Amino acid sequence: MVKVAICGYGTVGSGVADVIFENSDSIARNAAEEISVKYILDKRDFHGDHFENLIVHDFSIIENDPEVSVVVETIGGVGIAYEFTKRALLAGKSVVTSNKELVASRGHELIAIAKQRNLNYLFEASVGGGIPIIRPITQCLAANKLDAVYGILNGTTNYILTEMIQNGATFEEALHQAQENGYAEADPTADIEGHDAARKICILADLCFGRHVNPDDIKTQGITGVTLADVEYAKRLNCKIKLLGRAVRTGAETATAYVAPHLVSTSSLLSNVDGVMNGIVVHGNALGNAMFYGAGAGKLPTASAVVADVIDAVKHTKARKYLDWEDAPSGYFTDSSYLPSRWYCRVETSLQQIGWAFGKVNFVTYPGASGSEYAFATDEYDEATMLKLTGGMTVRSMFRIID
């Protein structure tokens, strides 16, 4: 019998308790051992809760109980979550988490501590919620040289964009609806400004390319600037607007990453990932493209990923799972501005000026389009060049196009 402590009894933490309780049979079969929750740490009491008797308020109870071999951290953020994770590892306990902020910013340091003590620090749930992605990348695709990873990493923004595309809702209406349906938080900043996606693409880049990328270093553009006009123009270019996190190897020893809205070709599978779902594409030199799709958030999907990691930690108490990346040498991380691609532009200017700047472009319009603006798709340019070429124009929107 393996004893687990859950730190943080919020949405994911309570889901973890539920999944361990509900699926105890199949979990025991898969782990070859029974797993049960011994403590749930939270500041609050939960009178009348099914697991009320497991609630503790003092982390040192968990820290000092040798019977607890795995600690689940579902607190979120970096502060106390970081402290408890470190203390748990130093006390000889493996740690499993869904905390993308902590993994993206301090994961490398925590893995190093875990490694040193032959413990596991696992975080499948930190990217793509319930979608298996961390383990497929590190294990199943281990024979590939991975050169790109990108995808729809945030369900809230994908829900908002899908409402705009399918039902003609404005950004504000769609955001309001997302909040009413519980898909967006009261303060939606981390989602709509792309910070959540930025943390996730950094974790994916860390694992795919083996070097640390700091979320603070990458260009992050959210979806607040996306309008219904952009949605309509995109349709005419046979595209859908999606917020993508993207990381690309740019050379033998260089890589880049960023988050931004993209026009995604409707001929690609990724463009059909709608609503709150996530989809992640990985490109390997032997495999080509593979895509992983599923619920990127939500109590039970995310909890199921956490519990899968608990099972894995239990099965690997003696053989540490290999999951690691190195510090990036200076010059490794390059500015995404220099990554070329085709672009969609919506500008206010004259036809002549567009002609002077770009030569021939692919203009699009739609019934009801504003007469004072032009929208078009360009050939391949890097962002720095695009900024130069559109220098004299009033740029309303400028998004990369991806096939």
Add this chain to the structure above:
Amino acid sequence: MVKVAICGYGTVGSGVADVIFENSDSIARNAAEEISVKYILDKRDFHGDHFENLIVHDFSIIENDPEVSVVVETIGGVGIAYEFTKRALLAGKSVVTSNKELVASRGHELIAIAKQRNLNYLFEASVGGGIPIIRPITQCLAANKLDAVYGILNGTTNYILTEMIQNGATFEEALHQAQENGYAEADPTADIEGHDAARKICILADLCFGRHVNPDDIKTQGITGVTLADVEYAKRLNCKIKLLGRAVRTGAETATAYVAPHLVSTSSLLSNVDGVMNGIVVHGNALGNAMFYGAGAGKLPTASAVVADVIDAVKHTKARKYLDWEDAPSGYFTDSSYLPSRWYCRVETSLQQIGWAFGKVNFVTYPGASGSEYAFATDEYDEATMLKLTGGMTVRSMFRIID
């Protein structure tokens, strides 16, 4: 340095040698040990081949070399592949394979031998080529009760159907084209009659539900009966015709599986899996639906999955990977005829007879449809009932509809 022997130097086997050679750096990093090929077993000589000096013709050389710790079996079929796998395991070597026929029919027995000797028998490449699917099911989704798995498991038939749907090719034309492009073999029976998909869905059912399902027991219908008329009618029902393997839990201790053409709703992601690509949907009680997409066949994608297993075998020389299922108790496997679903029917009969049999149905037609037949979508019935209801009609096509 870990020494590997490859048995069978065909498409996949030579791909394995290439991937180990080409990606040696990233493989060594992931396995935390260098891996190299010591022998390649084949009946033939390969004069002038890059790996010519590794060719041997006698399996006992491999069997008796204690330096070889992992044997890759890419021979295919059950006969000699079964014999060599067994002998390798008995000689204390882990075995990795892409051989779905062997895994589907004798996998359980070979796993038992591996287990007894604390060795690994791994077969990620047996389903979905390079797509990570076996490991995600057994590890990442281990906290879920899995209740259904289905998908496009055969690239050849998906290519043929895609050609029919997108370019109006007849089945014969599309098959011929598939053969010219190297996507179909000279004898395409195993693909177009659904036998290949049947083996794969059995392996998936084995792993998802934990009990052995014999490919010989499941109803297997290929795509030779699919016509351009069916393709056109399906379009009017907002569906695409896809050959699916499908396994479903039908009760606490029962399950069923089958292979058949389906009308797949175009609103589903699976319907957008086109050409030679595969897509596999897994449904878990906590996760909901997840989908895995990628190249389901091909030299390098498949080889990359084999080599990922080699890496895993190397990393788990002392701790066996848990990958297993039990013999099915009598009554476990149920006839798929009793699985209800909506149906698409194309029949020759009178309108009255359809009315008598089904009451109200959803008729469809298209310009150029044959005047002597009717096509329609029904409510939910099991197959046995459908056969009764259409008893007096000349049934041209009858396929399940799936959302």
